[in-house]
Amino acid sequence: MINVVDRVAISVGTEPITRELGLNPAQWGLVLGVFFVGLVPATIATGYLADRHGARRWQLIGATSWSLLTAATTLVNSFGALLVVRFLFGVGEGPGGSVGGRVIANWIPARQRGRTFSMIMVGIQLAPALGVPLIAWIMVELGWRPAFLILGGVGLLWVLAWRVIFTDDPARNRFVGERELAVIQRGITTPEHLRAVPETGLRPDRMRTLAGCFWGMFCTGYLLYFLLTWLPGYFSMARGLDLKQMGVAASLPWLGGVLGVLLGGLLTDRILARTGRFRWARAYPASAALLVSAIGLYICASAVSLPAAIALLALVSFCLGWIGPVLSSVVLDVTWRRAGLFSGVSQALEATAGVVAPVLTGVIVNRSGSFDLAFTIAALVAASGAVAVFGLVRHAGDASTAPERQKESR
Numbered sequence: 243m244i245n246v247v248d249r250v251a252i253s254v255g256t257e258p259i260t261r262e263l264g265l266n267p268a269q270w271g272l273v274l275g276v277f278f279v280g281l282v283p284a285t286i287a288t289g290y291l292a293d294r295h296g297a298r299r300w301q302l303i304g305a306t307s308w309s310l311l312t313a314a315t316t317l318v319n320s321f322g323a324l325l326v327v328r329f330l331f332g333v334g335e336g337p338g339g340s341v342g343g344r345v346i347a348n349w350i351p352a353r354q355r356g357r358t359f360s361m362i363m364v365g366i367q368l369a370p371a372l373g374v375p376l377i378a379w380i381m382v383e384l385g386w387r388p389a390f391l392i393l394g395g396v397g398l399l400w401v402l403a404w405r406v407i408f409t410d411d412p413a414r415n416r417f418v419g420e421r422e423l424a425v426i427q428r429g430i431t432t433p434e435h436l437r438a439v440p441e442t443g444l445r446p447d448r449m450r451t452l453a454g455c456f457w458g459m460f461c462t463g464y465l466l467y468f469l470l471t472w473l474p475g476y477f478s479m480a481r482g483l484d485l486k487q488m489g490v491a492a493s494l495p496w497l498g499g500v501l502g503v504l505l506g507g508l509l510t511d512r513i514l515a516r517t518g519r520f521r522w523a524r525a526y527p528a529s530a531a532l533l534v535s536a537i538g539l540y541i542c543a544s545a546v547s548l549p550a551a552i553a554l555l556a557l558v559s560f561c562l563g564w565i566g567p568v569l570s571s572v573v574l575d576v577t578w579r580r581a582g583l584f585s586g587v588s589q590a591l592e593a594t595a596g597v598v599a600p601v602l603t604g605v606i607v608n609r610s611g612s613f614d615l616a617f618t619i620a621a622l623v624a625a626s627g628a629v630a631v632f633g634l635v636r637h638a639g640d641a642s643t644a645p646e647r648q649k650e651s652r
Contacts, residue, residue: 243365244397245305245338247373248312249277249470251393252328254377254492255386256475257485259324262386267479269321271604274471276325277332278596284336285593289586292337292344296410300337305401307334313394316387332593339592343585347574349412351429353511355574359567360507367499367563370470370492378489448576452584454634455572456591458528461627462565463592464599465535465558468620469495471600472613473555480613481548491552498556502563506531510568524575525635528568529628531561536624543617572635595623 252259253274260270288300311331318324342362350358380389409415412426473495477488506527514523535558542554570588577584603616 243369243373244393244400245308245335246366246369246470247377248308248331248393248397249335250370250373251312251377251390252277252315253471253474254374254489255381255389257478257488258381258386263319263321263324265321267475267604267608269604270475271601271608273321273324273328274600274604275597277328277335278467278593278600280329280332281335281593281596282590284333285338285340285590286583286586288337289340289343289589290583292341292586293580293583297337297341297344297348298404298408298410301341301408302401302405304334304337304341305397305404308338309394309397309401310334311394312397313391315390339589340583340586343570343574343589345408347430348410349426349430351426352575353429353515355571356507356510356514356567358507359570360503360505363503363507363563363566363570364500366466366566367496367503367559369496370473371496371500372493374474374493374496375489378485382485451572451576451635454525454630454636455569455576456588457630458532458565458569458627458635459588460591460595461532461623461630462562462569463595464623465539465620466562466592467596468599468603468616469555469559469562471596472603472616475607476613479607481551491548494552495555495559497559499559499563502531502560503566504563506564507567507571510571520575521636524568524572525631528565528635529632531564531568532624532628532631534558535561536621536628539617539624540621543614543621569631 256270259265265273284304288304292300308331311327311334315324315327315331318327346355346358346362377389377393380392407417412418412423418426474488474492477483477491478485481491483491510523510527513527514520517523538554538558538561542551542558545551545554570585573584573588599620602619603613606616606619607613
């Protein structure tokens, strides 16, 4: 949650920052997008390093870096300086997603991964739902620079807690009892599980599943970062709301996301446990959610009232929340031994979409003076993701037991 609040704070400050620094929408789109240029390579690299050296160290380094750079945003006084700080901030946030995959692979049995991703990803939705109005209030009362300083301090407090509480190996954690440790070890290190995921190479069916999953993650990332980076600007520029009104309006759609992320992870695990059918548990729900997102965004492009726009965006946010835990579980199901690396790749693809979405949106708004085309493009991206996930995501990897894989093959 802290990770995403720090990301979205820049978007909340769209109006006061662009006014003070004299930035147009195209320049602002570059500011929003350059963060992801730093994030993409850092995400893949830290995922690989977490597999080799453990997640604890790299999350400490990453969280310390991004918190200090959040605070450093208070020092910028030009377009160029802001670009540099946002790029380095993206590098610092690299471990935030990829390292999480390694943590879950070490700690969580396969049958509980969907709900665990939900518990983590709910922070992505709560961050704008709770953080946007709070940050907007701080910016109104104190100014935009003190808001970044406060957020950086909160991140450093979290670093201290992580250092005290977390260990890479559950067996070495003083908070884990013997019974819980036995459940963890049975769920992630059975011989059958290890046979399902070879040490080197992936079978073609698993590669096909990863291809569909990765494109679905890219499309999800495009929608997520389109909304995270430009939703405050949309309500300010297109709807004419002041900073306080925008803070409330931009937070409401994410309440739908909180519900979606909680239900998505829980239900995907339950469907898999009851049916043993991987596609019914993972592929079909994610594909349907992307399709509904496409419809909602397309209608939103022509929504005439503010309540209608908020309701449609809440529906899209619900779907995005649903998709995240499901597709993230697929990656671990298929690539357990290299969970950090492949989680890093999937997160990097999401982040790559984060480069494209804000920059392209900024160019469109700058040239047309409207968000209509930007919403339509987002809808087309979502529709392509629905097709890819439906057609390619098939193999269960290590997510089910042997009898269930026999059911699926029949």
